[in-house]
Amino acid sequence: PEGISQKNFRKRIVQWSRIADIYGLDSLRHSTTCKERSAECRYQLVARVLAGESQKSVAISAGIDSGLLSKWVQTYKIKGYEGLNLKKGRKSKKEANVSKKFKPTDLTPSEREELIRLRAETEYLKSGE
Template sequence: MHGPDINKFYGVKKNWSTEDKYELVCQVLAGESLRSVAIAAGINSGLLYQWVHKYKTLGYNGLINKPKGRRPKDSDMKVTKNISPRQLNESEYEELIRLRAENAYIKAENEVIKKEIALREEKEAARLKAKKQRLSKHSESKDIN
């Protein structure tokens, strides 16, 4: 395949099966030139060279297509079938009530802390503003003299 016929494969991306790769590699190992086998198959000779190299180093398993890209993260929160909740025994129910009350207390405590921080920031901003105004008044009085 030479001349204009070579362009018929250009831009066509084919997923080569392991068997197809193996057949092409065997042709090269049997003595055919790498370039002529690549041209006949319509692939880049560099790609065929990679397949031959992988076959020589890893054997047939080197020709197996591997998934590309990053492996997906194993999710800790996998979606499972809807499981109906079981009845809680008395101690579990009491613990649930205690934990809910503790959770509500901690949330309220957290809100109080946030309010305190906001008030401190407000006071600090007001203090800095007053200081800035005093300094600007002081510099104005110097300019007049």
């Protein structure tokens, strides 16, 4: 198809084939309703990824897109369990403006020292290879 590379197209076909093998051809049909997953369900999937399973295998077994699972994992890493309680619909204008103005806090002196030490260690390891 136009607008998609041959490599990505083949990856998508392989993914569809795996899903069809596991769940049958009906699983490839677009559902007419959206599955609403609870925060606990999302957490269980995220926990499997954090425990070492691949995102693709967890996503295929759950019947969701791996990009969506990746988004949940990132949200969990940043906001914790509460970040998995997703609200339906758009954010209000007030919420949207607050999130745009978010600025990270400055590093503490001990965090800054650790950052400098880790950067120096990384440079040392790179130069030794």
